[in-house]
Amino acid sequence: MAFSLQESKLPMLPFSVLIIISILGRSLHASDPPLTLDHYAPTCPSVFEIVKKEMECEVRSDPRNAALIVRLHFHDCFVQGCDGSVLLDDTITLQGEKKASASINSLGGFQIIDRIKSKIESECPGIVSCADILTIAARDAVLLVGGPYWDVPVGRKDSKTASLELAESNIPRADESLLSIITKFLYQGLSVTDLVALSGAHTIGSARCASFRARIYRDFETTSDRSPASETHLSSLKSRCPASGGGDNNISAMDYVTPNLFDNSFYHLLLKGDGLLNSDQELYSSMLGLETKNLVVKYAHDPVAFFQRFSYSMVKMGNITNPHSFVNGEIRTDCRFVNA
Structure with missing residues (x-):
């Protein structure tokens, strides 16, 4: 599916850059693939x-x-x-x-x-x-x-x-800037809305200490609302992920509230400033992410909208x-x- 400039109106990127990236996306993924829901019906229905x-x-x-x-x-x-x-x-x-x-x-x-x-x-x-x-x-x-x-x-x-x-x-990498990640999604023909929706998959799964060490020892306290739950969680993260001296492979859930349930809790954590990965928290906290911030708020308050868009974006990515x-x-x- 081709990237839509109208859907992804981004004030943080020059319009000429958007045009170039859009053209790149279309040249790589110019048309939908010949995929169907019943492709295996006659050959492998099970x-x-x-x-x-x-x-x-x-x-x-x-x-x-x-x-x-x-x-x-x-x-x-x-x-x-x-x-x-x-x-x-x-x-x-x-x-x-x-x-x-x-x-x-x-x-x-x-x-x-x-x-x-x-x-x-x-x-x-x-x-x-x-x-x-x-x-x-x-x-x-x-x-x-x-x-x-x-x-x-x-x-x-x-x-x-x-x-x-x-x-x-x-x-995309955990320490990558929001603009860089947006560019990688646009290159694939995926919009900013797709980026925020697909990032919601981080409501399940975990990350290695090496991926979130810089986050918890630098700006976590700056973005966090410093609630008792947040303070306790940060202390737990630091105990599992020392500032130095190893622990790179120690893991933590990206959604510490409901780690094994696919829901919109991930976006609530971003609103609290408790995103585990810098790349996730920037969706809400970056000064350049006006559209991404609005989408985080939307999905935090409307789980149905999140589920609908996530489903749409997964099909789009799969194509x-x-x-x-x-x-x-x-x-x-x-x-x-x-x-x-």
């Missing part, structure tokens, strides 16, 4: 049910698995489009995306996709792409922890390539195309490796 059952088992065993799959889908779509490239392991002839600095310590859930793929291959060999499995699984992950339902268009093919370089440059894969892609038999 695909949605298989994914659902497997995800139910995974989320029941550990609710954090839901966030892993949503994050994996996001990383996949922001590099070459939603083509399963993030699932590829390194080989002698292929350098994958898993070792990118934005991925190596933050991505998980690969074994979950492997298990789902194995079940589907036993039922419908050579029919369902890994890219589609990941996209469906992300929807089911959200639904299983209380989030909204949306129909998932399918028919993607799996890429035979991956890009470590794009994984380094395209994925980011890799035109090359539609022509030269394949249906991998193993999601980790290109077919021999």
